[in-house]
Each structure stands twice: as structure tokens, then as C-alpha cells.
Amino acid sequence: MTDDTTFAAAESRLTPADFERVRALIHQHAGINLPPSKRTMVFSRLSRRLRDTGHDSFEAYLNGVGGPGSGEWQSFVNALTTNLTSFFREAYHFPVLEQFLKNRADPGRPASIWCAAASTGEEPYSLAITALEALGPRAGTRIFASDIDTNVLATARRGVYPLAAVESLDAGLRQRYFLRGVRDNAGFVRVRPELAALITFSQVNLSSGDWPFREPFDVIFCRNVMIYFDAQVKSAVLERMHRALRPGGLLFVGHSENFTDRRDLFQLEGKTVYRRVG
Numbered sequence: 028m029t030d031d032t033t034f035a036a037a038e039s040r041l042t043p044a045d046f047e048r049v050r051a052l053i054h055q056h057a058g059i060n061l062p063p064s065k066r067t068m069v070f071s072r073l074s075r076r077l078r079d080t081g082h083d084s085f086e087a088y089l090n091g092v093g094g095p096g097s098g099e100w101q102s103f104v105n106a107l108t109t110n111l112t113s114f115f116r117e118a119y120h121f122p123v124l125e126q127f128l129k130n131r132a133d134p135g136r137p138a139s140i141w142c143a144a145a146s147t148g149e150e151p152y153s154l155a156i157t158a159l160e161a162l163g164p165r166a167g168t169r170i171f172a173s174d175i176d177t178n179v180l181a182t183a184r185r186g187v188y189p190l191a192a193v194e195s196l197d198a199g200l201r202q203r204y205f206l207r208g209v210r211d212n213a214g215f216v217r218v219r220p221e222l223a224a225l226i227t228f229s230q231v232n233l234s235s236g237d238w239p240f241r242e243p244f245d246v247i248f249c250r251n252v253m254i255y256f257d258a259q260v261k262s263a264v265l266e267r268m269h270r271a272l273r274p275g276g277l278l279f280v281g282h283s284e285n286f287t288d289r290r291d292l293f294q295l296e297g298k299t300v301y302r303r304v305g
């Protein structure tokens with residue numbers, strides 16, 4: 028058998044019924060919509076979990092996953108999220124944020140920003156750099172960074188990245204905000220403590236109602252995550268984000284996301300930037 032045939036034979040062990048169970052579980056509890064085209068992805072990601080947990084069939088593994096509260100639940104969720112990100116991704120958003128922060132009507136009050144799908148941290152650290160460059164360290168800007176995936180949150184908290192991840196950044200920014208590793212850490216950078224100090228990391232599931240925030244935000248970055256949600260989940264998240272923003276606050280979304288069907292909540296302000304209505 029060629030490698031391809033071996034893989035196809037193994038993949039067939041994820042039966043249509045197993046795949047449907049995975050789809051239902053992750054949709055019900057994380058809002059993530061897995062179309063049939065993701066079957067190979069699901070197979071390869073969950074195969075690793077099967078190996079690690081010692082199950083010999085997807086059916087047995089899924090019986091063990093059960094639902095939230097089971098020991099395997101978080102690893103199941105972590106395995107199914109897609110975490111692609113980078114520093115200053117979709118760079119056109121950052122000058123818009125900088126202007127917004129500089130022109131706020133009440134500059135005496137510290138600005139608060141929520142990074143709602145922070146992944147491995149490159150996005151919230153880019154927001155923190157932008158805020159420090161725009162307002163300086165005394166402004167007291169606070170950034171709340173969250174994700175549903177606990178593995179990426181651990182990486183984000185650590186704040187250590189391969190040197191290549193920051194190579195395209197301006198040399199001055201690199202010097203001001205990152206420490207270069209030496210000896211055993213050669214080839215890596217660590218975010219400087221002054222930068223990390225702006226950010227609080229926590230686990231938040233966007234599709235569940237109990238967000239832990241008391242104060243409304245000036246800005247929400249929620250980029251490249253709602254593409255995984257269906258229209259109903261997206262609409263519910265937008266309603267809650269509307270409430271979580273101050274009047275006049277900005278919502279930044281990913282390049283392929285548009286919410287023109289909820290003009291009652293958000294009006295388009297610029298390229299994939301929305302302003303809270305009302």
C-alpha cells in the first residue's frame with residue numbers, strides 16, 4: 028500500500044457517525060462550524076488524541092470526551108481550533124487604532140481593549156505595542172486577551188517567540204519591546220515585562236453567554252474567528268459585543284468577515300472596522 032492508501036484506510040475509521048458527533052459537540056459548545064470538507068483535518072488532529080489517550084476507535088474516544096467537564100474535553104477543543112496568527116497581521120488596522128486612541132474624547136481615562144481571539148499572543152502584544160507607542164506607558168491602557176484554547180493561552184502568557192516571528196518588525200520596535208535570547212535561548216525573543224504588564228490573559232468562550240467583564244471596552248479586536256461560526260452564533264456574538272463596547276467604540280474584524288446584515292448594531296467605519304451604533 029502507498030502512504031496515501033494507508034492514510035485513506037486509516038481515515039475511514041472516522042465513520043460518518045463519528046464525524047457527525049464531533050461536529051455536533053464542537054458546534055454546541057464552541058460555536059465552531061466544521062463543514063464536511065474538514066473531515067481530513069478532524070481525522071488527523073483527533074488521531075493524535077486517540078494515541079495519547081490510548082483509545083483504539085473514534086467511537087470509544089468520543090464516548091470518553093462526553094462534554095464539558097470531562098477530563099478530555101479541553102484537549103478535544105484545543106485539538107479542533109485553528110490558531111494561525113502573526114505580529115501586526117492585517118497591518119492596516121493598527122494606524123486606525125492608533126488614531127482612535129489618540130483622539131478619544133476622554134484621554135484622562137485609561138483605554139481598555141479586548142482581544143477576543145488572542146491565539147498565541149502575537150495580536151495582543153501588537154495591540155500593546157501600538158498603545159504604548161501612541162499614548163506612552165503612563166496612560167495605563169489595559170488589554171484583556173482571551174481565547175477558548177488553553178494551549179495557545181499558555182504560549183501567549185509565556186511571550187517567547189522565534190526570532191523569525193519579529194524579523195519583519197521595525198528595528199526600533201524590536202529593540203524597545205523584545206529581549207533577544209542568548210545561549211540556550213538563542214534564536215528566540217521574549218516580550219519585555221513592560222509590554223506584558225499591560226495584558227491580562229484569560230479563557231473566554233465567545234459562544235457562551237457568561238463573559239467575565241464588568242466594564243465596557245473602548246475597542247474590541249475579534250479577528251478571524253467568526254469565520255468559524257454560523258450566522259446564528261455570529262449574530263448572538265455581535266449582540267453581546269455591542270453591549271460589551273462603549274458608545275462610539277470600535278470593533279475590528281478579520282479581512283474576510285463582514286457584518287453588514289447587523290447594521291442595527293455596527294456601522295462600517297473603514298476596511299473591516301465597525302463603530303458601535305447607539
Ligand SMILES: C[S@@+](CC[C@H](N)C(=O)[O-])C[C@H]1O[C@@H](n2cnc3c(N)ncnc32)[C@H](O)[C@@H]1O
Binds near residue numbers: 112143179233252
Ligand atoms: C485563526 S485564529 C485568529 C487569531 C487572531 N485573532 C488573528 O487574527 O491573528 C482563531 C482563534 O479563535 C479561537 N476560537 C475559536 N473558537 C472560539 C470561541 N468559541 N471562543 C473563543 N475563541 C475561539 C481559536 O482558538 C483561535 O486561537
